[in-house]
Amino acid sequence: MAREEKIAMKKYFLLIPFAVILTVGILIGGLIQSGYGQPAPIKLTYALFQPATAALSAMNTAFAKEIEKQTNGRVQITVFQSGSLLGAPAMFQGIRNGIADMGNGITSYSPGNFPFTSITELPNDADSGWAVSYAQYDFLMKYQPKEWNDVHILTVVSPGADVMGIGTGRAPIRTLEDWKGKSIRVNHADIITALGGTVKDVPMAEVFDSISKGVLDGVVGTTEPFKSWRLGDVCKYLTVNTAPLQPSILWYNIMNKNKWNNLPPDIQKTITDVSREYVGKLGLTWDDQAVAGVEYCKSVGGSVYVLPKNEADRWTAAILPVIDARLKNLTTKGFTRQEVEDAWNYFKSRVAYWNGQQAKNNVTPLLVRMEKVLK
Numbered sequence: 001m002a003r004e005e006k007i008a009m010k011k012y013f014l015l016i017p018f019a020v021i022l023t024v025g026i027l028i029g030g031l032i033q034s035g036y037g038q039p040a041p042i043k044l045t046y047a048l049f050q051p052a053t054a055a056l057s058a059m060n061t062a063f064a065k066e067i068e069k070q071t072n073g074r075v076q077i078t079v080f081q082s083g084s085l086l087g088a089p090a091m092f093q094g095i096r097n098g099i100a101d102m103g104n105g106i107t108s109y110s111p112g113n114f115p116f117t118s119i120t121e122l123p124n125d126a127d128s129g130w131a132v133s134y135a136q137y138d139f140l141m142k143y144q145p146k147e148w149n150d151v152h153i154l155t156v157v158s159p160g161a162d163v164m165g166i167g168t169g170r171a172p173i174r175t176l177e178d179w180k181g182k183s184i185r186v187n188h189a190d191i192i193t194a195l196g197g198t199v200k201d202v203p204m205a206e207v208f209d210s211i212s213k214g215v216l217d218g219v220v221g222t223t224e225p226f227k228s229w230r231l232g233d234v235c236k237y238l239t240v241n242t243a244p245l246q247p248s249i250l251w252y253n254i255m256n257k258n259k260w261n262n263l264p265p266d267i268q269k270t271i272t273d274v275s276r277e278y279v280g281k282l283g284l285t286w287d288d289q290a291v292a293g294v295e296y297c298k299s300v301g302g303s304v305y306v307l308p309k310n311e312a313d314r315w316t317a318a319i320l321p322v323i324d325a326r327l328k329n330l331t332t333k334g335f336t337r338q339e340v341e342d343a344w345n346y347f348k349s350r351v352a353y354w355n356g357q358q359a360k361n362n363v364t365p366l367l368v369r370m371e372k373v374l375k
Contacts, residue, residue: 041076042267044259047086047100048079054228056157057081059285060104060253063155063278070270077102092254096150101259107250108187114250115333116145119343121158122323123191123245127355127365129160129286132248134357135350137279143343152260154275157282158248159222159290160366162187163319167226167235167297168218169211173197174239174305176314182217185210187249190325192220194318208234221249223293224286232297238304240294240374242367243312245319251282280361287366294373306374 046064050057064077080086086094091105092113107114107121120139126132136156140148163186166173173179179196185207186192189199197220202210204225210216211234219231223240226232253275260268297304307315330340358365 039074041074042071042263044075044077044101044255045085046077046079047083047091047094047103048081049083049086049088049091049104050081052081055224055285055289056104056251056282059278059282063253063274063282064102066274066278067271070274071267075267075271092151095254095256098256098258100256102154102253102255104251104253107252114145114147115330116143116335116343117147117250118326119330119340120347121248121250122326122344122347123247123319124348124351125244125355126160126246126248126351127358127367128283128363129158129290129366130280130283130361130363131351131354131358132160133157133279133283133286134354135347136248136250137276138350139343139347142346148254149257151254151257154253154255154271155279155282156253157251157279157286159224159286160248160283161241161246161290162221162249163191163243163246164221164241164290164366165223165226165293166218166220166239166241167211167231168237168239169235170214170217172237172239172303172305173218174307175311176318183215184218184220185216186220188247188322190322191247191319194322195315196318204229207231211235222286222290223297224289226293227296228289228293232293232300232302235297236302238294238297238302240304240306240370241312241315242307242309242370243316243319244367245316253278284363287369290366291369291373294370298373304374 048057048060052058052061061079064079067075068077080100085100086103088105089109091103092110094100095103107117117140120136124132126135133156136158140153140156168182173182176196182197183200184192184197185200185202192199200216202216207216207219208229208231211218218235226235226238294304327340327344331337
């Protein structure tokens with residue numbers, strides 16, 4: 001009997017370690033199920049310079065929320081609106097230096113810093129903000145210009161027509177001759193000079209008062225700010241330039257390079273996938289706001305004039321030499337003429353490709369949408 005008891009005791013003690021391991025395993029499993037033991041969420045800061053009520057800010061905020069959703073909460077993004085963390089002029093350097101992890105900015109606030117990228121801002125035949133934005137994205141992904149080496153590009157977006165709206169306070173601009181002597185606020189100084197106008201460097205926040213006081217004759221760009229900045233209240237005349245050849249101005253969402261490099265590969269892939277989707281959504285937002293700008297001008301009693309084709313052709317002829325001049329200027333920035341020409345041809349091919357994809361994606365060309373509003 002004593003011998004049997006000893007054997008039973010040995011079995012009992014041998015079973016103890018297994019019981020302990022099993023119990024610990026169950027406890028750990030329970031902790032994981034209840035959320036404990038998970039890696040801490042990746043927390044990012046995101047700087048926007050526009051107010052939260054601006055359409056692009058709202059879409060960029062949705063972009064941040066979508067990243068959180070698609071990563072199942074593993075990424076958490078705090079959005080700082082209205083320039084509360086970084087203003088527009090400081091955006092690129094601020095992201096590069098890590099003041100914010102992500103940010104939304106515009107190339108025009110860093111003049112001369114994006115020479116190769118400027119090829120995508122040349123007057124082109126894009127039918128919509130959706131089409132030109134995807135063409136710009138393809139361009140940057142293919143060429144990876146060194147001017148972006150210190151940051152990681154998430155999205156790019158551009159209005160499809162950056163000289164579509166010509167708003168003036170006291171006298172309309174409806175012919176090439178009307179440009180003479182007019183002081184204009186614009187993103188593309190060389191284009192206004194080619195048309196015969198005089199460029200005046202006025203911050204966007206001061207345009208309304210400048211036109212109201214007669215310090216500035218008008219403003220040229222996409223028709224979006226005629227509502228968002230209420231320029232329709234002070235511009236009694238709006239000329240809609242229907243010329244298909246329109247320049248762009250590139251807006252970007254970027255991330256601090258070190259922050260990006262330290263993200264897990266699966267998180268990087270998810271953010272890249274969401275970013276590509278939002279290139280199109282942001283482009284459509286530009287188109288929506290361009291239409292809304294014209295609607296607003298009409299609603300407040302402004303005179304809206306559609307440039308007839310024969311006059312639009314005259315304007316296009318005046319603008320065409322600007323393209324060659326800009327391309328030639330790039331050869332002074334360290335690029336060969338062949339490199340520049342090849343890149344320009346590639347960009348035009350991507351514009352044509354994305355123009356051709358609009359119908360399949362239920363995207364209506366901007367001018368078609370404008371025609372409906374202007375009837």
